[in-house]
Amino acid sequence: MSQYFEVHPDNPQSRLIKQAAQIVRQGGLIALPTDSSYALACQLDDKAAVERLRRLRGIDDKHHLTLMCSDLSELGNFARVDNRQYRWLKGATPGPYVFILEATKEVPRRLSHPARKTIGVRVPDHAIPLALLAELGQPLISATLQLPGDEVPMNDPAEIRARLEKQLDLVICGGPAPAQPTTVIDLTGGEPELVRAGRGDLAYFGLTADA
Numbered sequence: 173m174s175q176y177f178e179v180h181p182d183n184p185q186s187r188l189i190k191q192a193a194q195i196v197r198q199g200g201l202i203a204l205p206t207d208s209s210y211a212l213a214c215q216l217d218d219k220a221a222v223e224r225l226r227r228l229r230g231i232d233d234k235h236h237l238t239l240m241c242s243d244l245s246e247l248g249n250f251a252r253v254d255n256r257q258y259r260w261l262k263g264a265t266p267g268p269y270v271f272i273l274e275a276t277k278e279v280p281r282r283l284s285h286p287a288r289k290t291i292g293v294r295v296p297d298h299a300i301p302l303a304l305l306a307e308l309g310q311p312l313i314s315a316t317l318q319l320p321g322d323e324v325p326m327n328d329p330a331e332i333r334a335r336l337e338k339q340l341d342l343v344i345c346g347g348p349a350p351a352q353p354t355t356v357i358d359l360t361g362g363e364p365e366l367v368r369a370g371r372g373d374l375a376y377f378g379l380t381a382d383a
Contacts, residue, residue: 174340175343176345182299195341196215199218202341203340205298205347207266208372209324210326212225212315213225222313234287240294242302246310249276251273253273257271260357264372264377267296269357270357272292274360292356325353327351354370363378
């Protein structure tokens with residue numbers, strides 16, 4: 173049975189953020205709002221929690237999970253970023269983007285793509301996940317909260333609670349979120365490559381949705 177915290181979307185209550193962090197540290201799988209849709213998230217190096225996340229989403233180890241980071245400095249500990257890539261990242265973070273980059277040795281092997289050794293990374297532009305990340309002192313493993321068979325991600329915390337109450341340890345209600353996933357961009361090649369069009373603006377990267 174999941175807990176349900178109503179957290180202010182702009183000024184998250186410190187007491188609730190501390191409680192949420194404790195749930196994550198104890199192996200909890202949570203739902204929280206972001207600058208795109210709601211996301212599933214768990215502790216970075218918790219194998220059992222990551223497996224629960226994958227089962228809930230209906231995805232295997234070839235599907236990139238996302239390291240949700242507090243800022244570019246933290247992101248750089250887990251992904252290899254050259255000067256060209258850094259310029260793209262600096263202009264688009266924080267924001268509703270996931271970037272595919274080469275994983276560093278700091279990333280647990282089971283979290284990177286088994287063939288490519290890449291990882292998805294993002295810095296959200298939302299006070300609640302940023303407050304939780306600051307309290308934890310490390311990234312969260314996350315994925316868009318879009319269930320098998322659903323055409324769009326979940327953005328209503330009450331619906332999340334109703335549908336997933338027995339499968340999550342915590343739902344953080346921060347009000348409604350956009351019903352759009354993040355935009356996923358692969359930066360491992362010479363130029364940005366669109367993997368999934370979502371909420372993020374593509375024009376900055378010289379891309380279009382039909383690219």
